Amino acid sequence: MFINKSAQEFERSLLARMIARSGLTDVTEGSILRGIVGAVSQELAGVELRMAQIRDAFFLEGATGSDLDERVSELPLFEGGRRSSSAASGSVLTLTRASTGTLYTLPAGAVFGRVDSPTRYQTTGAATFPIGVGSVSSVPCVALETGADTNCGAGKITRIVSAPSEILSVINSAPLTSGTDQETDQALRERAYQHLASLAQCQPAALEAFALSFRGTNQERVTFARIFEDPETPGISDLIVDDGTGLEGLSRPGLVISGVAGAGQTQLWFESPAVSLPTVKINGSPLASSAFFGAPEKGIIHLRSSLSAGDTWEVSSYQVRTGILRELQAQTETRRAAGTRVVVSPPETQTVFLKVGLVPATGYDPNQVLTDVRDTVLSYLAGLGPGEPLLMARLIGALVENAQVLNVYLREPGTDNPAQDVYPGSARRVLRGTSSTITVTLEVAP
Numbered sequence: 330m331f332i333n334k335s336a337q338e339f340e341r342s343l344l345a346r347m348i349a350r351s352g353l354t355d356v357t358e359g360s361i362l363r364g365i366v367g368a369v370s371q372e373l374a375g376v377e378l379r380m381a382q383i384r385d386a387f388f389l390e391g392a393t394g395s396d397l398d399e400r401v402s403e404l405p406l407f408e409g410g411r412r413s414s415s416a417a418s419g420s421v422l423t424l425t426r427a428s429t430g431t432l433y434t435l436p437a438g439a440v441f442g443r444v445d446s447p448t449r450y451q452t453t454g455a456a457t458f459p460i461g462v463g464s465v466s467s468v469p470c471v472a473l474e475t476g477a478d479t480n481c482g483a484g485k486i487t488r489i490v491s492a493p494s495e496i497l498s499v500i501n502s503a504p505l506t507s508g509t510d511q512e513t514d515q516a517l518r519e520r521a522y523q524h525l526a527s528l529a530q531c532q533p534a535a536l537e538a539f540a541l542s543f544r545g546t547n548q549e550r551v552t553f554a555r556i557f558e559d560p561e562t563p564g565i566s567d568l569i570v571d572d573g574t575g576l577e578g579l580s581r582p583g584l585v586i587s588g589v590a591g592a593g594q595t596q597l598w599f600e601s602p603a604v605s606l607p608t609v610k611i612n613g614s615p616l617a618s619s620a621f622f623g624a625p626e627k628g629i630i631h632l633r634s635s636l637s638a639g640d641t642w643e644v645s646s647y648q649v650r651t652g653i654l655r656e657l658q659a660q661t662e663t664r665r666a667a668g669t670r671v672v673v674s675p676p677e678t679q680t681v682f683l684k685v686g687l688v689p690a691t692g693y694d695p696n697q698v699l700t701d702v703r704d705t706v707l708s709y710l711a712g713l714g715p716g717e718p719l720l721m722a723r724l725i726g727a728l729v730e731n732a733q734v735l736n737v738y739l740r741e742p743g744t745d746n747p748a749q750d751v752y753p754g755s756a757r758r759v760l761r762g763t764s765s766t767i768t769v770t771l772e773v774a775p
Contacts, residue, residue, distance in 0.1 A: 417508030419574030601628025
């Protein structure tokens with residue numbers, strides 16, 4: 330077993346050997362012999378240290394920097410290496426248009442910005458304004474740059490950079506919190522250990538680890554991933570993912586698909602991954618839901634009885650996942666075990682309503698403190714994963730960390746009653762808020 334020695338240990342050993350094998354005995358501090366032995370001991374200790382560093386670099390715990398990158402790259406089936414920085418993303422934009430008399434669709438690609446930062450945000454999905462509707466919300470967007478600096482508080486995205494003149498205004502109703510800097514050594518090390526524990530790829534832990542490592546084509550990532558196995562239907566699991574915003578708005582109407590059946594046909598196809606099964610018509614008549622079953626994430630319908638040659642069929646009235654949900658579903662299909670289904674879905678969102686009474690510290694701009702407190706509340710909510718409760722004591726602790734805050738009071742909206750802890754209605758739900766559900770008012774210190 331290799332144990333590296335210190336310079337003092339080398340010096341004692343060398344001096345003892347010199348005295349035993351020669352007539353030299355002057356080993357007092359400052360003597361020539363002591364000086365020579367001390368120099369040699371320091372050099373040997375340096376060599377020992379470098380040897381120890383080389384040894385440690387072959388283990389995850391001892392390796393750092395490029396050495397850790399090399400060790401991780403040697404792990405079987407470990408994909409991607411150290412995570413690079415990612416862009417903030419989320420379905421948080423609310424857009425307002427000029428006229429409401431017609432149906433209008435803003436295609437993906439519109440660019441918006443902030444007044445407090447040069448960061449730009451591009452819509453990744455189409456925004457459809459029905460007739461008579463002047464504004465739509467939950468429009469998905471992603472930052473065009475990467476890194477934690479692309480995160481922003483609610484109400485910060487207000488500048489139109491590149492969009493049709495029909496769009497009058499934009500604002501983000503919730504904060505963006507999923508932007509990250511390059512992965513640290515400790516985070517990479519923990520992810521490597523998690524990977525080693527999940528090399529079968531289809532285990533719950535493996536699927537969750539893969540979802541957290543996955544990065545979409547627009548450089549977005551999810552920050553939460555939970556597997557829920559259906560106890561009544563073995564073989565079916567839901568992979569609930571979120572980026573802190575609830576991933577609302579990542580769907581579009583599916584195409585109407587039709588055809589003429591061959592003799593004995595029992596399968597139909599539609600766009601995937603779908604949110605739910607579509608409406609099925611055979612020879613123009615709707616088919617009862619009990620007459621078929623299928624897998625929305627695969628775009629397959631199985632009929633319980635076969636069709637006759639020449640029968641016409643049509644599938645319609647369904648929604649298709651888009652964005653990172655679509656991409657992650659496609660990759661998950663390559664990792665599931667035979668005979669199983671894994672459905673990638675966003676969480677159910679439970680809206681939190683809260684009134685915050687704020688007492689700012691002396692010497693600070695009250696309006697700026699008010700904005701910071703609202704952003705802190707919204708960011709705290711965005712950091713809660715599926716099934717995690719909102720504990721008021723912890724929220725107060727997060728708020729008073731701000732030196733500009735002297736005191737805060739959390740109350741039920743519309744009353745002076747103290748706010749109670751909020752628990753999600755199910756383990757699949759996340760607690761989220763918007764700038765309209767979290768109200769912050771200034772109060773006078775008692």
